[in-house]
Amino acid sequence: MMQVFLQNWIYLIGAISLFGIGLYITLTDENIFKIIVGLNIIESGTNLFMIAIAWHPKAVMPIYTATNHLVVNGKVVSADPLPQSLVLTAIVIGLGTTALALTIAVKIFEKYGTLDVRKIKEAKR
Amino acid sequence: MNIFNNAALLIGVPLLFAFSIPLFGLISKELAKWVTLLTIGFNATFSLYILLTHKFPTIVVMGNWLPPFGENLYIGPVAALLVSLISVIGLLIAIYNLWAVKRGDVIRFSILFLMFTAGASGIVLTGDIFNLFIFMEITGISSYALAAFGPERRALGGAFKFLVVSSIGSTLYLMGVTLIYTQLGTLNIAEIAARINQTTPGLLTFAGILIISGLAVEAELFPFNGWVPDTYTGAINGVSASLSGIAAVSAVYALFRIAMTVFGKSGTYVTTYGKIDLMAVIAILAATTVVIGELSALSQKNVKKMLAYSSMAQMGLIAVAFSIGSELGVYGGIFQLVNHSIAKAMLFLIVGVLVAAGVGENIDDFRGLWKRNPFLALTFSVGAFSMLGFPLFGGFWSKFSIVAASVQRGGWYDFIIGLVLFASVVEAFYYLRIVAYMFSSDVEAPKIKTPMIPAIPIFILAVSIVAIGVFPQIVGNFSTQAANEFTHKMSEYVLNVIPTIAAH
Numbered sequence: 217m218m219q220v221f222l223q224n225w226i227y228l229i230g231a232i233s234l235f236g237i238g239l240y241i242t243l244t245d246e247n248i249f250k251i252i253v254g255l256n257i258i259e260s261g262t263n264l265f266m267i268a269i270a271w272h273p274k275a276v277m278p279i280y281t282a283t284n285h286l287v288v289n290g291k292v293v294s295a296d297p298l299p300q301s302l303v304l305t306a307i308v309i310g311l312g313t314t315a316l317a318l319t320i321a322v323k324i325f326e327k328y329g330t331l332d333v334r335k336i337k338e339a340k341r
Numbered sequence: 342m343n344i345f346n347n348a349a350l351l352i353g354v355p356l357l358f359a360f361s362i363p364l365f366g367l368i369s370k371e372l373a374k375w376v377t378l379l380t381i382g383f384n385a386t387f388s389l390y391i392l393l394t395h396k397f398p399t400i401v402v403m404g405n406w407l408p409p410f411g412e413n414l415y416i417g418p419v420a421a422l423l424v425s426l427i428s429v430i431g432l433l434i435a436i437y438n439l440w441a442v443k444r445g446d447v448i449r450f451s452i453l454f455l456m457f458t459a460g461a462s463g464i465v466l467t468g469d470i471f472n473l474f475i476f477m478e479i480t481g482i483s484s485y486a487l488a489a490f491g492p493e494r495r496a497l498g499g500a501f502k503f504l505v506v507s508s509i510g511s512t513l514y515l516m517g518v519t520l521i522y523t524q525l526g527t528l529n530i531a532e533i534a535a536r537i538n539q540t541t542p543g544l545l546t547f548a549g550i551l552i553i554s555g556l557a558v559e560a561e562l563f564p565f566n567g568w569v570p571d572t573y574t575g576a577i578n579g580v581s582a583s584l585s586g587i588a589a590v591s592a593v594y595a596l597f598r599i600a601m602t603v604f605g606k607s608g609t610y611v612t613t614y615g616k617i618d619l620m621a622v623i624a625i626l627a628a629t630t631v632v633i634g635e636l637s638a639l640s641q642k643n644v645k646k647m648l649a650y651s652s653m654a655q656m657g658l659i660a661v662a663f664s665i666g667s668e669l670g671v672y673g674g675i676f677q678l679v680n681h682s683i684a685k686a687m688l689f690l691i692v693g694v695l696v697a698a699g700v701g702e703n704i705d706d707f708r709g710l711w712k713r714n715p716f717l718a719l720t721f722s723v724g725a726f727s728m729l730g731f732p733l734f735g736g737f738w739s740k741f742s743i744v745a746a747s748v749q750r751g752g753w754y755d756f757i758i759g760l761v762l763f764a765s766v767v768e769a770f771y772y773l774r775i776v777a778y779m780f781s782s783d784v785e786a787p788k789i790k791t792p793m794i795p796a797i798p799i800f801i802l803a804v805s806i807v808a809i810g811v812f813p814q815i816v817g818n819f820s821t822q823a824a825n826e827f828t829h830k831m832s833e834y835v836l837n838v839i840p841t842i843a844a845h
Contacts, residue, residue: 235516242505255508262512262519269523299522302471306515309478313508316482320489320501327494336498 227268234261248324248331252317259310263303270299345399348416351388351424352463355380359455366448374439377451381435381458384428388462392421392819398826398837400468408468408838409529415468415838418822419675423465423594426679430586430686431458433798434579437690440794441579441697450490456483457583464591468838470518470603471528473595474511477559481507484580484588491577499575503568507558510565514555520548531838534603534830537614545604546615552599553619559592561656562623563630570637573649578693581645585652586686590678593656596623597663601671602830610750611666611828624664628760630657635767643702647771648688651728655681658764661757662743663827665750671824672817673742679816680735680809684727687802690795691721698789710779714789716796718779720803725772727806730765735809738817740765 234257241254275295280286286294321331328336358380366373391397401414416424435454442450460480467473485507489500518528524540525533537545558565573581600620604613613619634654641647659681662674692702694717700706711718723734730740740761747757809816826833835842 235512239509242509248501251505255505258509258512262515265516266519269519296526298528299519305471305475309475309482312482313478313504316485317501317504317508320485320497320504323489324494324497324501327497 224268224272227264231261231265231268234258234264237261246333248321248333251333252314252321255317256310256314259306259313263306263310266299266303266306270296343399344402345396345416346401348391348396348399348466349401349403349414351384351428351466352414352459354383355455355459355462359452359459362448362451362455366451370447373448373451374442377455378432378435378439380455381428381432384458384462385425385432388421388425388428391416392425397421398833400838401466409527409532409842412472413468413529413838414466415531415834416466417826417834417837418819419594419598419826420465422675422679422819422823423590424462426682427461427465427587427590428458430682431461431583433801434583434586434686434690436798437582437693437795438579440792441577441693450487453483453487453490454583457487458587461587461591465594468530469528470521470530470533470599473530473598474515474518477511477514477595480588480591481511481559484584487580488572488576488584490580491575493575495571496575496577499568499571499573503572506565506568510555510558512555513551517548517551517555520544520551524548529838530598530603531835532842534605535835535839535842537604538606540614542615546617546619549600549604549613549615549619550622553596553623556592556596556599557626559588560596560660561589561592561630561653562596562626562660563633563657564626566630566653569653570646570649573652574643574645578645578689578696581649582686582689582693585648585689586682589652589656590682593659593663593674593678596660597671597674597827601663601666601827602834605830607828607830609667611830620664620666624661624754624757627657627660627664628756630654631661631760631764635764639767639771641771642704644692644704644707644775645689645702647704648685648692651768651771652681652685654764654768655685655728658740658743658761661760662739662746665743665746665754665757666828667746667750668821668824668828669742669749670746671827672820673739673746675820675823676742676813676816677736677739679820680727680739680806683735683802683806683809684724687720687799687806688724688728690799690802691717691724694792694795694799695789697792700789704775704778707775708778709783709786712783712788713786714791716791717789717799720799721779722776723803723806725776727810729768729772733807733810735806735813735816737810738813 238254238257242251278294278297328339362373365376398417403412460476463476485500485504489496525536561569601611605611606614631654634650638647638650659674659677662670727734727736730736744758744761747754
């Protein structure tokens with residue numbers, strides 16, 4: 217099972233690097249809007265990761281028909297449909313989080329007049 | 342395998358009414374408030390019915406798809422106890438909110454609060470590792486919005502910090518779940534728990550670290566708890582009370598459901614499969630949390646911030662108790678969880694009443710409170726005594742059994758004895774400082790009238806703290822059963838959900 221999903225190493229590496237890039241932006245950037253962008257990149261990385269483990273280059277679609285055989289010589293050759301449905305859920309959740317984050321960002325801009333984390337910290341004192 | 346499908350109402354009813362609140366709001370705002378109260382009241386009654394008539398262990402099967410093929414809810418002793426705790430504390434906070442949330446958007450607050458309760462109950466009830474993620478996000482998103490609620494602008498910063506940290510945490514959790522899925526091809530907690538030894542140890546450890554980092558955010562464990570002070574201080578007091586009394590309960594539950602049931606290797610002391618023992622990792626993180634939380638609480642001048650740091654430290658103490666892995670340790674942990682959520686919710690509500698009456702949030706403002714309002718001073722002292730583990734108050738019994746459990750385990754776990762005593766001494770210092778201020782100083786200040794509605798939940802919580810202190814068996818019996826469920830994963834969890842599964 218392990219070997220099957222490692223065939224997608226390029227996508228896996230892409231997913232992990234997206235995650236890393238997003239984490240770096242979120243942790244180091246001082247602009248609230250860019251932090252939200254970073255969060256979105258992290259989410260995309262995770263979603264890509266989930267899709268990549270469910271599919272391999274020779275996979276067929278997971279619907280059983282007369283010509284589309286899901287199992288060949290005792291090995292499952294179809295893509296796994298479950299992670300894709302999980303990703304749909306994760307995308308919707310990510311959308312909700314982003315929308316809420318942007319709402320809070322707008323409110324922060326209204327109350328503090330800036331989106332810079334450092335200036336907000338100074339304003340608190 | 343008992344099937345009790347009606348238990349799904351514990352999640353369904355609050356979600357249904359959460360989204361129909363705007364319709365009630367069209368008629369009147371007062372009606373919307375009372376519908377919220379009645380909905381959570383239904384949850385509290387129904388969950389107490391399940392707990393007291395001993396309906397558990399039972400499962401809820403969705404659409405007749407038996408587990409592991411369908412999604413299921415599992416109600417064991419742990420879930421029954423914690424869902425009752427969540428909904429009773431939720432009900433009391435809802436009573437407080439009748440009074441506290443006057444201006445602004447009552448309707449939106451009610452929607453969020455109901456979703457928050459539904460999500461927290463869902464985390465405790467669910468038997469599916471991906472549904473746990475969904476319920477985490479429901480609780481999470483509603484609590485970010487709740488934390489941003491209110492007139493003060495400092496709430497926004499706290500809520501945003503919470504949102505960022507918690508979203509990263511849940512993404513890490515999702516990655517971990519995906520890694521487990523690649524190994525076993527299932528998302529059902531019971532089936533994963535039964536087949537966890539068929540996985541590659543290295544990958545399993547990596548998945549475990551991802552999942553535990555994700556869950557530690559909401560459970561307020563050390564490297565992931567930077568959001569706690571800002572969020573708790575910024576949020577209005579009813580929300581701070583529900584964050585520490587409700588969200589933290591479900592987060593600790595999720596953490597140890599994963600660490601002990603999913604990853605756990607049964608034995609005299611629960612350890613985990615994989616290259617390293619995740620229970621020991623949690624023990625170290627939690628011990629660090631206790632030390633940092635207590636020392637930071639000690640240096641605070643702001644009472645809300647002090648309570649926030651104290652909450653962090655208490656969560657660390659609970660996690661350390663669970664991570665001993667023996668039945669006595671988990672017993673102490675669950676007992677401490679109940680005590681903490683009752684006492685901390687009460688303390689936040691009292692601060693809320695005082696702030697509304699014009700008393701400041703600083704420790705100095707509490708001077709002479711006994712003369713200004715004896716009721717609030719007395720209940721605050723009850724909460725403080727329970728937090729620091731004074732005999733005859735709830736906290737004493739749980740701290741006592743945590744110490745007993747670490748003595749029983751021995752080895753390097755002996756440090757927990759010192760840790761609990763250290764925590765108690767530091768807590769005694771900063772809580773008794775406030776209590777002394779309240780009782781001794783003679784400051785000339787006008788009396789404060791106690792408003793009727795918030796006095797009800799505060800009174801009930803204070804009475805229950807003393808009741809648990811005098812008759813610890815009220816909670817003790819349930820936490821013994823709960824500890825049994827956590828430490829015997831095959832016989833108490835997996836076989837109750839999937840009776841036909843082969844033991845490993």
